[in-house]
Amino acid sequence: MLKPELTSVSAHLGFGRHQTELQTVSNILREIEDTLLAGMIPARERWALLQRLPVPWGRLAGESLNELRSSGGSLIPTLRRLRDLAEAQRVALSDARARTSQASGQAFACSMLVPALGTALYLLLPTVQEHAKVWILGCCLAIMLTGLGALWLLHLAEVARWGGLAVKNRTWVLSSQCAGERFLALLRAGTPPDLAWTGALELLAKDSRDLALAWGYSIWEPARKISQFSGEFRGEFSGRGSARFKGGAAELAIIAAGDSIKKSIQVSTMEGRPCVERVENILKSLRQEMKSLVEHELGLLATRALKPLFICVAPSLFALLSFGLWLAAGDVVGGLGEF
Numbered sequence: 001m002l003k004p005e006l007t008s009v010s011a012h013l014g015f016g017r018h019q020t021e022l023q024t025v026s027n028i029l030r031e032i033e034d035t036l037l038a039g040m041i042p043a044r045e046r047w048a049l050l051q052r053l054p055v056p057w058g059r060l061a062g063e064s065l066n067e068l069r070s071s072g073g074s075l076i077p078t079l080r081r082l083r084d085l086a087e088a089q090r091v092a093l094s095d096a097r098a099r100t101s102q103a104s105g106q107a108f109a110c111s112m113l114v115p116a117l118g119t120a121l122y123l124l125l126p127t128v129q130e131h132a133k134v135w136i137l138g139c140c141l142a143i144m145l146t147g148l149g150a151l152w153l154l155h156l157a158e159v160a161r162w163g164g165l166a167v168k169n170r171t172w173v174l175s176s177q178c179a180g181e182r183f184l185a186l187l188r189a190g191t192p193p194d195l196a197w198t199g200a201l202e203l204l205a206k207d208s209r210d211l212a213l214a215w216g217y218s219i220w221e222p223a224r225k226i227s228q229f230s231g232e233f234r235g236e237f238s239g240r241g242s243a244r245f246k247g248g249a250a251e252l253a254i255i256a257a258g259d260s261i262k263k264s265i266q267v268s269t270m271e272g273r274p275c276v277e278r279v280e281n282i283l284k285s286l287r288q289e290m291k292s293l294v295e296h297e298l299g300l301l302a303t304r305a306l307k308p309l310f311i312c313v314a315p316s317l318f319a320l321l322s323f324g325l326w327l328a329a330g331d332v333v334g335g336l337g338e339f
Helices: 003-013 015-037 044-051 057-071 076-099 101-124 126-130 132-161 171-188 193-207 209-215 249-271 276-304 306-338
Strands: 226-229 232-237 243-247
Touching: 015 044, 015 057, 015 076, 044 057, 057 076, 057 171, 057 193, 076 101, 076 132, 076 171, 076 276, 101 126, 101 132, 101 306, 126 132, 126 306, 132 276, 132 306, 171 193, 171 209, 171 249, 171 276, 193 209, 193 249, 209 249, 249 276, 276 306
Parallel strands: none
Antiparallel strands: 226 232, 232 243
């Protein structure tokens, strides 16, 4: 029952680590780019450092740049796009964290309300002190309920940061962009578009196998039908494997971006024209669409946060206050009867 909430807490605690990793990736890529722009060749240790970057950056940068180096292609465009992607991801995480700070503060305040109220009533009402064991038990139950509300709030904040993506599909955001950048790097290295797409999907499958199956390894696969019902989207895919997915607008947007890239490759192959600019625009549009979805979810977060406050936090506080007053009133009534 608490698995989604506990998962969101874990992700919340590791949020700063992801930002640090992205900043490291951006700095290393910028250093190599500046070295090449200055007309010098980076040291072998700097190239080896690319391989040790966090997943999926190590494979993406290492394989893409090695492919370009071996084919004699230009490294600057790929380095710049990879660096821009890492910086955009870092800024998006920072903005989302700032926008959800209020919900995080509310979760912390919720966890402190019951201990504060329980201590105050214990000190102010002598009758409560006479029933210390019962009072502690009531406070523990109230703390459990408010704790559940705090975890619920953190879970809602984490979902809003990712634009409503399910936990198992959150790697799709970065993996889809990395697959697109790998495809562009292979194109610049002289690989035919259909083979470049297959190579990009092989990289994608290492981190997000479900998304690779959803996009399809062949550019000539027939268009898939994605139907909407009951607020969910379901797609059926064929190719090397088959899979069935359920998700919301964010999953649909990422899958649709893959379809758009494949259509661009098909048009490019039939017309004999390059598709680099079209794919770059699709990837840029996907980032903008995901940003809009995150903004939409963050805008609804304040309203959704009322649910755990009214269902978990407020009842526990009122119940604890009523319990304290009931203990005090019971002794008062008993004393008046004896009088």
